Amino acid sequence: DTGVSQDPRHKITKRGQNVTFRCDPISEHNRLYWYRQTLGQGPEFLTYFQNEAQLEKSRLLSDRFSAERPKGSFSTLEIQRTEQGDSAMYLCASSLVETGELFFGEGSRLTVL
Amino acid sequence: GENVEQHPSTLSVQEGDSAVIKCTYSDSASNYFPWYKQELGKRPQLIIDIRSNVGEKKDQRIAVTLNKTAKHFSLHITETQPEDSAVYFCAANPSNTGKLIFGQGTTLQVKP
Numbered sequence: 001d002t003g004v005s006q007d008p009r010h011k012i013t014k015r016g017q018n019v020t021f022r023c024d025p026i027s028e029h030n031r032l033y034w035y036r037q038t039l040g041q042g043p044e045f046l047t048y049f050q051n052e053a054q055l056e057k058s059r060l061l062s063d064r065f066s067a068e069r070p071k072g073s074f075s076t077l078e079i080q081r082t083e084q085g086d087s088a089m090y091l092c093a094s095s096l097v098e099t100g101e102l103f104f105g106e107g108s109r110l111t112v113l
Numbered sequence: 114g115e116n117v118e119q120h121p122s123t124l125s126v127q128e129g130d131s132a133v134i135k136c137t138y139s140d141s142a143s144n145y146f147p148w149y150k151q152e153l154g155k156r157p158q159l160i161i162d163i164r165s166n167v168g169e170k171k172d173q174r175i176a177v178t179l180n181k182t183a184k185h186f187s188l189h190i191t192e193t194q195p196e197d198s199a200v201y202f203c204a205a206n207p208s209n210t211g212k213l214i215f216g217q218g219t220t221l222q223v224k225p
Contacts, residue, residue: 100145
């Protein structure tokens with residue numbers, strides 16, 4: 001296992017289009033997180049799962065954003081009707097419940113034109 | 114909700130000097146405080162963490178201190194080296210939840 005992997009690494013889209021990002025966590029990790037990071041800022045929490053259950057979703061998260069983890073393994077983050085303000089790096093992380101240490105993926109960079 | 118404030122936003126030191134980054138948090142129920150290092154274009158990586166049942170933890174040139182009463186914690190890097198140059202983020206887990214709330218980051222520059 002080589003760590004958390006994310007796909008695609010880069011996505012350029014036009015405003016109004018839908019995009020989907022995929023995250024494959026470290027295989028034995030039961031928690032999976034999505035964060036958003038813009039230039040010069042810390043990672044901003046979006047949502048997280050324990051196994052297949054979505055335990056929390058940020059109140060700041062627009063209803064255009066939806067995340068799933070159907071079988072408790074990989075997860076997808078979909079953004080509908082993208083806006084220029086959605087341009088950011090979308091980071092996925094995973095952890096074990098027992099330790100809480102987050103292992104991050106390399107991120108998926110979204111550019112909305 | 115939890116708020117994590119981090120200072121300074123930028124820090125420049127001479128190689129060999131020490132660097133200190135400070136964070137405060139608002140949720141007294143937080144019990145896990147990690148520090149992440151992010152190099153340009155790379156993923157954040159954990160460098161050290163501390164739990165609320167200890168006041169200090171050290172790992173070679175890096176140490177973290179925690180003051181639960183004042184709700185602040187600090188990262189100390191001694192004998193800094195140019196490869197320590199990066200952005201450092203502190204974080205806390207509000208109300209003992211699984212998520213982490215991150216500070217705004219400190220850009221550390223170590224001049225050779």
